[in-house]
Amino acid sequence: MKALIIGATGATGKDLVNVLLQDPAYTEVVIFVRRESGMTHPKLSEVLTDFDKLEEVAMDIKGDVLFSCLGTTLKTAGSKDKQLHIDYEIPLKFAEIARRNGVSRIVLLSAFGASPRSKTFYSWMKGKLEEGIDSLAFDQYIIFRPGLLLRKDTDRAGERIIGRVLNFLNSIGLLKKFKPLPTFILAEKLAKAPKILAAGKHVIALDKVFGF
DSSP states (O other), rough: OOEESSTTSSSHHHHHHHHHHOTTOOOOEEEEEEOOOOOOOEEEEEOOTTTTOGGGGGGGOOEEEEOOOOOOHHHHHHHHHHHHIIIIIHHHHHHHHHHTOOOOOOEEEEOOOTTTTTTTTTHHHHHHHHHHTTTOOOOOEEEEOSEEEETOOOOOHHHHHHHHHHHHHTTTOOGGGGGEHHHHHHHHHHHHHHHOSSSEEHHHHHOOOOOO
């Protein structure tokens, strides 16, 4: 399979690239990046991309499965409008081009609580993206909705603190549903999904991610 990835330089995206490169089921891995990633591998190619001008790279958006992992934080984006552009508008436009070019499968990294009816901005935004991609009628549409992700060597103090708290509560039998998920484990599950699931829409919710 030829895999396409957006969000390949994020924590989960980097781990996903490594997993796909080691998986013989994936013969080609194409990443779309703003600047050179520095990664090299015989199966890997990268397309330097202005994400505000996706039509310029439309001819490169061809393959068997698209992994959509692009996302940012409100703090990094600087405003809700900018976060909406990065987390919703760009991934949806990319998915539209991929579908137009005959890509039949998509794996979307969404989030716990995603819903277009949510009153929380982040959950609403992720839900709108899920809904928008659903309207494109991919043959296989897989949505992952994990909870807290543990990034290797994270520099986010809040993430470290919440992770420790949840791990402690899990150790005494509480809130196991909200067990933190290391990004490298999530990446393995993302790569596995299109190989084992049937056609149609699949939602891997928080309480099913670890057992998937």
